[in-house]
Amino acid sequence: MARRKNRFGLEQLKKFAERHYLMTDGRYTKISVVYQFAYNMENGVIVELGTGCGLSTVALCYGTNYGGYSLPVHTVDHFVSFKGWSGEEYVPENKYTAMERFEKAGIDPIMHEDDFEDAAQEWKGGEISLLFWDAGSYLMESHIAAWMNHVAIGGIILLHDTPDMRLGTKRVVDMLYKEGKYSDAQYPGNGFTSILKVC
Numbered sequence: 001m002a003r004r005k006n007r008f009g010l011e012q013l014k015k016f017a018e019r020h021y022l023m024t025d026g027r028y029t030k031i032s033v034v035y036q037f038a039y040n041m042e043n044g045v046i047v048e049l050g051t052g053c054g055l056s057t058v059a060l061c062y063g064t065n066y067g068g069y070s071l072p073v074h075t076v077d078h079f080v081s082f083k084g085w086s087g088e089e090y091v092p093e094n095k096y097t098a099m100e101r102f103e104k105a106g107i108d109p110i111m112h113e114d115d116f117e118d119a120a121q122e123w124k125g126g127e128i129s130l131l132f133w134d135a136g137s138y139l140m141e142s143h144i145a146a147w148m149n150h151v152a153i154g155g156i157i158l159l160h161d162t163p164d165m166r167l168g169t170k171r172v173v174d175m176l177y178k179e180g181k182y183s184d185a186q187y188p189g190n191g192f193t194s195i196l197k198v199c
């Protein structure tokens with residue numbers, strides 16, 4: 001399939017983010033990285049674990065749209081009161097903030113209001129080419145264990161916040177390695193580990 005680029009370029013994404021979110025260096029990095037991964041995906045579906053107020057969801061949608069393949073983007077969040085590993089507080093109202101931002105951004109991601117592990121059990125969305133974890137919690141390992149069988153051969157699992165090893169990055173890599181599930185783990189040094197899953 002030939003790429004057919006549309007209006008959702010990286011510059012538009014940055015402008016949108018600056019207008020609607022408090023931007024930090026870390027957030028610029030996050031949106032640029034997930035945008036680029038989504039841009040490169042040619043088939044399957046994209047799943048995000050952790051919608052929050054929707055910043056990275058916008059980046060994923062803009063990336064896949066500008067990349068020309070316009071893959072479905074699913075985003076999962078339980079939207080309950082929750083304190084993340086960094087001390088950040090998440091609240092149920094984030095759901096409405098996210099929905100409002102999606103409308104303003106002109107995107108239509110598929111929202112799942114559910115716990116990650118329950119959503120994985122009920123998943124009927126097809127093979128995942130890109131699984132993006134941004135949960136802000138220490139439970140990375142069980143979240144990835146629940147979802148990994150839905151990830152396509154050659155798909156990518158992208159983990160955010162990974163310089164903090166307490167989050168379970170190494171355990172996730174070890175777990176996938178033991179099961180022969182990935183060919184390559186990259187540590188780009190900007191808050192991400194990307195893992196190419198091959199079997």
Ligand SMILES: C[S@@+](CC[C@H](N)C(=O)[O-])C[C@H]1O[C@@H](n2cnc3c(N)ncnc32)[C@H](O)[C@@H]1O
Nearest residue numbers: 050051052054055056077078115116134135136
């Ligand atoms: C860091 S925020 C997501 C930020 C978002 N990706 C962005 O870029 O704006 C983490 C989110 O994960 C959600 N979350 C954490 N653990 C969860 C779980 N087990 N099931 C569902 N949602 C969860 C929290 O409710 C929170 O909204």
